[in-house]
Amino acid sequence: MSQSRGEKIFVLGITIVLVLLSIFAIIPLLSVLSTSFSSKKAVDLNLVTIWPREFTFDSWNYIIYRPDLWKAFFLTFGSTVIGTALALLITALLAYPLSKSEFRWGPVLMVGVVIAMVFKAPLVPYFLTIRGVGLYNNPLVLILPHILNPFNLIIMRTFFKQFSKELEEAAFIEGCGYFRMLFQFVLPLSKAVLATLALFYGVVIWNQFQTPLLFLQDPDLFPLQIKIRQFITDDSVIMALVPSKLDVNYNERTLRAATVIFAIVPVIAVYPFLQKYFVKGAMVGSVKG
Template sequence: MYHKSKGYRIFYALNIGVLITVSILCVLPLLHVLAISFSSASAAEANLVTLWPVDFNIESYKQTLANKQFLDAFLTSVVRVAAVLILSLIITIFTAYPLSKFYLTGGKWIAWFFVFTMLFNGGLIPMYVLIMKLGLLNNIWSLILPHLVNVFNIILMLNFFRGIPKELEEAAVIDGAGHWTILTKIYIPISMPSIATISLFIAVMQWNQWFDGLIFLTDSSKWPLSTLLQNLLIVPDVTNNTLDAETLAVMSEKTIRSAQIFIGALPILIVYPFLQRYFVKGIVLGSVKE
C-alpha cells in the first residue's frame, strides 16, 4: 500500500527526473568534446559545433595517434595505473585484514595511527625532498610509491572485513584453516564488490593525477598522459606549423586537443561498465545459513 501511495509516486517521479537531469549534465560536455574532435577546423574555430560533428573527419585522431609523445605518455599512464592498482590493493588487503580482528593486540592504536596521517601530513616540500633524497626524481617510481598506501581505502576495506559474519571464520578454523586460507578462500571472494569499488577509485585517481608528474619529472618525455594534457591545455601546441595547408583545413589545435582529451578519458569509460555491476551486488547476503 505504501508503494502505491500518491506521495511515493510523486517522490519516485521527482527522483527519476533529478537523476536523469544530472546524468544529462554529465554526458553533454563529453559529447561536445567528442563532436569537436570529429569536426573540421573551420567549424570548431567558429564555435559551430554543439553535440554533433560538422564536416565529419578523423584527421585529429590520426594526428594524435601518430604523435610519439602522446603514445609514450599514454603508455606511462597505463604502467602507472597498473602498478599502483596491484601494489596498493595488496597493501590495502594485507593491512585491513589483521586490523579487522578485534583480538589483535594494539590494533585499535595502529588503526588510529593510520587515521592520524589523514589529518596531518608533511606537505609538498618534505615530499619533494624525500623523493629527491631517494634518487627518484625523473623516475616513474616517483609516481607510484607515494600512492601505494591510501588510508581511506584501508578504512573502507577494514570496515568491510569487520562486517563479514564471524561464523564463517569460526567454521573455517574448526576445519583447520589458517589465516592465509581464510583470507584467500573466504574474505577476498566475498569482498569482490568492495575490491572492485576500491580498484575503480585507484584507477580513476591515478589516471587523472597530473600534478606529481609536473613536479617530480623534469623530462617531459616521461610525463603521464594527464600531465601532458594539462600542459597542452595551458601551452598551445605549435606542431601544427609543420602540417600542410590541406590538413590544416580539416584539423586545428582545438580539434586535436579535443581528440586527445577524449582518448585520455576513454580507458575509464571502458573499464567502468565492467566494475559497475559489483556496486549493487549483494555482499554477504545468504553466506550464513540460519
C-alpha cells in the same frame, strides 16, 4: 510493497533532478567529442555544439600516430595496472588484521589511519621525503605514493567485518592460517569491495597530475596527463603539431579535443564493467560496522 502517492512524487522528483544533472554533466563532454570529429572550418567558425559539423577523422588520425602520446599512454596504463594491484594487496593485508577485535594493536593503528586521512602532509616535507627516498625523476613515483589510501583502508576494513566468525573458526580448526584464510576465502568473497577500491585507486593513479608535475623532469617519463597539459596549455607545442599546409582538416582546437577524449576513454570504458560491484561495495563498506 506498493508506494504511497507521496513516495511516488518524491521518487519522480529525484529522478528528474538526476536526469537534469546528468544532462548538464554530459554536455561539456559531448562538446569536446564533437569538436574532435569536426572539420577545421566548422571549429574556426564556432559552428560546433554537441554534434560534429563536417564530420572527419583527421584529428584522430594524426593523434593516434604520435609515438610520444602512445608512450605516455602506456606509461600511464602500466603504472595504473601495477599500482592498483599493489594498492589492493597492501590495503587488504592491513585491513584484514584491523578488522579483527583480537588484534591488540588495531585501535592504536586505526587512530593513526584516521589522523592520516584527516590531516594531509604539507607539500614541502612531502616533496623532501619523496626526493630523499630516491623517487625524484623516477617512474616509480607514479606508483608508490598511491599504494595506500586511509579512506579506502577503512572501507575494506569495514567490509571484512561482515564475515562470519564461525566460518573463520572452522577454517582455523582445519589448519588454515591467517594468510591462507585471507587469500583463499576472504578475498574471493570480496569482489564487490575489491572492484570498488580498484576503481578508486585506478582513477587516482590514471588522473594523477600534481605528483608527476612535482617529481618528474625527464620528458620521456611524462605520463598522459602531463602530456595532455602540454597539448592544452603550451601553444608552441600544439602549433608545432599543425602543419602549415592548407590541405589538412584539423587545427589546434580539434587536436586538443582529440587528446582530451583519448585520455578519458579508458576510464569510461572500464567503469560499466565495474558498476555493479562498485554500488554494492561502496554501500556495504560504508554502512556496515
